[in-house]
Amino acid sequence: MIKNQYTILIIDDSAEDRAAYRRYLTKQVGITYQIIEAESGEEGLEKLVIFQPDLILLDYLLPDFTGLELIEELQRQIKSIPPIIMLTGQGNEAIAVEAMKxxxxxxLIKGKFTPETLITSVKNILQQEYLHSLINKSTRQNKLIAEMALRIRQSLNLSDVLNAAVGEVQLLLDCDRVVISQFTPEMNCNIVAESVKPGWKKSLGAKIVDTCFRDLGTAKYQRGEILTIENVYESKLSECHLELLEKFQVKANIVVPILLAPSSVKSHSSNLWGLLIAHQCDSTRRWQKDEVELLDKLAVQLAIAINQGELLKNLKTELDQRMKTEKSLQERAQELECLNKEYLKTTALLKKRNQELDRFAYVTSHDLKAPLRAIANLATWLGEDLDGQIPEENQQQLKLMRSRVERMDGLIQGLLEYSRVGRQKMSVATIDVGNLVKEAIDSLSPPSEFKIVVASDMPTMKTEKLLLNQIFTNLISNAIKYHPHNSGHITISVTEQDDFYEFAVADDGLGIDPKYHDRIFGIFQTLQARDAIESTGIGLSIVKKIVEDRDGKIRIESQLGEGATFYFTWKK
Structure with missing residues (x-):
């Protein structure tokens, strides 16, 4: 789109010539020229700064400068000089060459060009300059997009990227303010980056709560729509929206949504992250298509930067967590190393204590059992040598002596077995538990009147045969020993659990009062007088220790006069 309004500065000391040029240019159809006149080079310099014309008609011969001298002065004082058409009363080829250089x-030579010649020259030069400015603008826009893409790849700081973006866009569009706002989860706005010309209100850091705009405006931005307003008072905006724009002195704006990729919006209620906004505050403005496209492209680059920032933030958080975890693991490893050293030290000490205990047990067994054997032998010999010569009472006393010796021997043997539980390494084999139970029963030689039933679903398992045999032997032996009659009924069964088998040995004997259920598992504990039934009171203690040493449990269910059932679990 070509501009249809231009400002032209005529620098000529001839009032007649200035009037002629004005008359020629006003005949141009479709284009409006604002004509500014100056009689001298000095006046021309002043008006050039004030009006910033699009083109200069310059007389070669001025009262204070030649045309070439004025051009040199312009080049020294002004950064960007508008295009110049030089007018002279003399057709001097050398001057023309210097002017072009x-x-x-x-x-153009005065008196030799027609109005059409001047109009055509002015029109062509202005069109060339306009097209050249568009090319330069497009180049600057493409350069900006490329630089932003490079900055995004190189920078790890999102704030730096956002601040650079608003600064470059504000300069490129020559607008009064460019901001980037970020939506909160409640869809309010925080201004996180801003570039604003001096004299206009700053908005950086502002927290905008605008329910009117929030409720009606965000839906279209979530769809990626761009809002372009040339005049806020002619755009039929809601009253609350207009009040917000007036608060920041806005007369025209462009609003472009910043949309994140769907895969990176876990921390947001939608993919609408925020807005890229350009403000014109001094006047209304007709935004160009390329300006809108520039902001749209830049919003895509900003979305990439934000995604990258979110990713880096998440990676940093994960790295910090990993470092924290690694540090914790290192500390834990050091603790474990110390504990392991302590464990090895304790294990070595325990091994030494076990060896000492084994030696003590051997010595105790040897030193205590030897005298007991001697007493038993003496009692036996006395009975044999004085057979028929001592009264009945003395024979009972000798019999009681042998009984006490046997009990003491059993106590010593029981203590030795109890101390060895868990300290001796037992061989492991695959066994049929049903056959093992039957072997235990056979070893006890129960009275023929006793009926002992072994369940048919006993498992086959890999375990320490001797220990499991010792448990069944003790429980079955107790069921027979403490039964009030020579005939009775014993049932051995099993129930499968997740990691264990639960075995049960049930009898129909006297039963045990619940208040004694814990006591019976204590060492040296019996519920009947030792003289009534010979017992060391160690058997159930040994059973309990064997079961619990292998992570199992043992319990009893019984009521007085209703028999008893012992349950114990054994790991599969």
Whole structure:
């Protein structure tokens, strides 16, 4: 789209010539020229700064400068000089060459050009300049997008990227303010980056709560729509929206949504992260298509930067957590190393104590059992040598002596077995538990009147045969020994659990009062007088220790006069 309004500065000391040029240019159809006149080079310099014309008609011969001298002065004082058409009353080829070298766009000789010639020259030069400005603008826009893409790849700081973006866009569009706002989870806005011209209100850091705009406006931004307003008072905005724009002195704006990729919006209620906004505050503005496209492209680059920032933030959090975990693991490893050293030390000490205990047990067994054997032998010999010569009472006393000796021998043997539980390494074999139970029963030689039933579903398992045999032997032996009659009924069964088998040995004997259920598993504990039934009171203690040493449990269910059932679990 070509512009249809231009400002032209005529620098000529001839009022007649200035009037002629004005008259020629006003005949141009479709284009409006604002004509600014200056009689001298000095006046021309002043008005150039004030009005910033699009083109200069420059007389070669001025009262204070030649045209070439004025061009040199312009080049020294002004960064960007508008195109110049030089006018001269003399057709001097050398001057024309010098003028063209200094940057003059055309060289016309007064009195030899027609109004159409001047109009055509002015029109062509302005069109060329406009197209050239569009090319430069497009180049700057593409350069900005490329630089932003490079900055995004190189920078790890999202704030730096956002601040650079608003600064570059504000300069490129020559607008009064460019901001980036970020939505909160409640869809309010925080201004996180801003570039604003001096004299206009700053909004950086502002927290905007605008329910009117939030309820009606965000849906279209979530769909990726761009809002372009040339005049806020002619755009039929809601009253609350207009009040917000007036608060920041806005007369025209462009609003472009910043949309994140769906895979990176876990921390947001939608993929709408925020808005890229350009404000014109001094006047209304007709936004160009390329300006809208620039902001749209830049919003995509910003979305990439934000995604990258979110990823880096998550990676940093994960790295910090990993470092924290690694540090914790290192500390734990050091603790474990110390504990392991302590464990090895304790294990070595325990091994030494076990060896000492084994030696003590051997010595105790030897030193205590030897005298007991001597007493038993003496009692036997006395009975044999004095057979028929001593009274009945003395014979009972000798019999009682042998009984006490046997009990003491059993106590010593029981203590030795109890102390060895868990300290001796037992061989493991695959066994049929049903056959093992039957072997235990056979070894006890129960009275023929006793009926002992072994369940048919006994498992086959890999375990320490001697220990399991010792448990069944003790429980079955107790059921027979403490039964009030020579005939009775014993049942051995099993129930399968997740990691264990639960075995049960049930009898129909006297039963045990519940208040004694814990006591019977204590060492040296019996519920009947030792003289009534010979017992060391160690058997159930040994059974309990064997079961619990292998992570099992043992319990009893019984009521007085209703028999008893012993349950114990054994790991599969």
């Amino acid at each position: 200094s940057g003059v766009k055309d060289y």
